[in-house]
Amino acid sequence: MGTSSYAESVLKLIDPDQVYFGHQVIAREASPDYKTLELVKADDKRRVVIVDDTVDVWLYDKRNLCKITGYNNFRDHRTRSESYAEEKKDESRSKGSLASVLKFLQEKKLHLVLDLDHTLVHSRLVSDLFIKEKYLLEETDSRLDLWRCNVPSHYEYLIKLRPYVHEFLLEANKLFTMHVYTLRSSSYVKTVLKLIDPDNVYFGHRVVRKGASPYYKTLDLVLADKRRVLIVDSFDVWPYDKRNLYQITEYRYFRKLRARSESYAEQKKDESRSKGSLANVLKFLQDVHKIFKEELDCKDV
Structure with a gap:
């Protein structure tokens, strides 16, 4: 649940031409404690699929959730094992979490x-x-x-x-x-x-x-x-x-x-x-x- 300024910075990297998301961005300021589909402009909630690595922040919309394994390239301060960055490797492109979620979404289309x-x-x-x-x-x-x-x-x-x-x-x-x-x-x-x-x-x-x-x-x-x-x-x-x-x-x-x-x-x-x-x-x-x-x-x- 990042701030709007953080979201803007990330979106400039992954969607610089506003092709994918346009102005459809909801940040922490809109709902600081949890996430809800009430803030998503969709005619029918049943047609919405949520992809998130955290289940707990979706108090009322868990049925719509497709949980993805969290991506951690850098080491969390509380963990002992080395990170991808420290090991100089990365998650698989073809078999990683995003590829798996994409396959799941394609099967629903x-x-x-x-x-x-x-x-x-x-x-x-x-x-x-x-x-x-x-x-x-x-x-x-x-x-x-x-x-x-x-x-x-x-x-x-x-x-x-x-x-x-x-x-x-x-x-x-x-x-x-x-x-x-x-x-x-x-x-x-x-x-x-x-x-x-x-x-x-x-x-x-x-x-x-x-x-x-x-x-x-x-x-x-x-x-x-x-x-x-x-x-x-x-x-x-x-x-x-x-x-x-x-x-x-x-x-x-x-x-x-x-x-x-x-x-x-x-x-x-x-x-x-x-x-x-x-x-x-x-x-x-x-x-x-x-x-x-x-x-x-x-x-x-």
Whole structure:
């Protein structure tokens, strides 16, 4: 139970860009004698997992607690045995307490596999733009949802983010461990991920690319229990895992080659943010997570 000034100093080391915690910090001044979930801004206490090395400070919320072995790099004044620092060694990275807790938390989460193209973004080679879409080339500097990118070995692309994509990823990340699975090239994937996940917060290294399986997608390449995986993508590329799949309406901002009808871009409009496909998929995912959590709570009891 550190002071706010101590917490600020530590957070500058582990979260300098305020990516993980933002302003969600509770220090000793708020509750000097014990810790309580009453001070945590969460809609439902049952959905909160506490990771702490001290049980006694949580007088009323022990049911939510996942006890972690305390990390002591320096010797406690009351102990006789040498510390990690004195022995010039440290806790194991792969088998230490944080790794064990992470595994426990991952087992309490479902996995979400997302496609990139037509799900989160739509892209088009600049050279393939229709005449009535070329006005967009003048708008890339003034818009946050449209990017002109040079992809190595693939010439120049216009990449359009699907409406609501940032909100979708932010909320879905709270409920699921997220993966990207795409049949596009690694250079293209890196370019898109820099736009939708620049700080590597949502997907980490959980990216499956074209080279692993060039013609279709399979959950055999996703490091997760299939029974805990949801896929948001098109049916045709998942021949063996359709049971896990939620088909999303394809996002096409640019006109499909050989199509007769005008595109969103040509009509100078776009898919709805609040009532579009990503907003609807998020509601579905929240419902699925709620059912999963209720079943998990029943098993814990």
